[in-house]
Amino acid sequence: MTTEIEIVPCLTDNYAYLVQSGDYCAVVDPSEPAPVRAALARRGWKLTHILNTHHHLDHTGGNLELKQETGALVVGPGKDAARIPGIDIGVDERTGWEFDGRRVHVLEVPAHTRGAITFVIDGHAFTGDTLFTLGCGRLFEGDAAMMWESLSKLMTLPDDTLIWCGHEYTQSNGRFALTLEPGNGMLQERMISVNAARAAGKPTVPGSLGEEKLTNPFLRPYSAEIRKSLGMETASTVAVFGEIRERKNNF
Ligand code: ZN
Ligand code: FE
Secondary structure (H helix, E strand, O other): OOOEEEEEEEOOOEEEEEEEEOOEEEEEOOOOHHHHHHHHHHHOOOOOEEEOOOOOHHHHOOHHHHHHHHOOEEEEEHHHHHHOOOEEEEEOOOOOEEEOOEEEEEEEOOOOOOOOEEEEEOOEEEEEOOEEOOEEOOOOOOOHHHHHHHHHHHOOOOOOOEEEEOEOOHHHHHHHHHHHOOOOHHHHHHHHHHHHHHHOOOOOOOEEHHHHHHHOHHHOOOOHHHHHHHOOOOOOHHHHHHHHHHHHHOO
16 A cells, blocks of 8 residues: 655645545545545545644635545544544544554644644655654744644654645755754755755755754754853753744744
């Protein structure tokens, strides 16, 4: 069995994803129905499931129309069921989920929202607004310690896990990353290909988790160079992480 992923650009900089396997097709985080409808028609896939990583409207705005048109079942964080439009199946770490006969891991990764989850299907992690390529989400419903714990959980996945995140933010994330770690050669190299992709109008997702660990400052609060940039050589991991998040808010 193979899983095919189709990127569906939505709104200004959101990504929804079609995940197809056998007779099943899920859409992850449909911001709006029209681009998802068009992608389904283009591929000739029939929607069976709608997956939500968190409740924000730019990730769930297409739920009800797509559900009504296709009869797809809505799958989302059970702990946040009240805020997921049209939810049919609430999932968490304990329940996991199953897609086309294979186990889907659900990781609870609160902080951007308290119900945020990541779905891991066949080596593909759909991280919503928790882990971005070269960045991480804002702390709307949690603090730095909670987000660091959530990201640490994601870091336990295999390094070849592909990260499909909720927005095309890589280029601006990377500009910020370079202010903290200008000497990171892997980061410099990655930004060359990110800039080239954006100049050609192409997506910069997915990234691999291994690549994120080497270049994403939010996964690198132990980096000596980052600590030096922040003047926090001896601070705790969470304190450094929190300061990186704070600086990004004002970047
Ligand atoms: Zn969000
Ligand atoms: Fe979002």
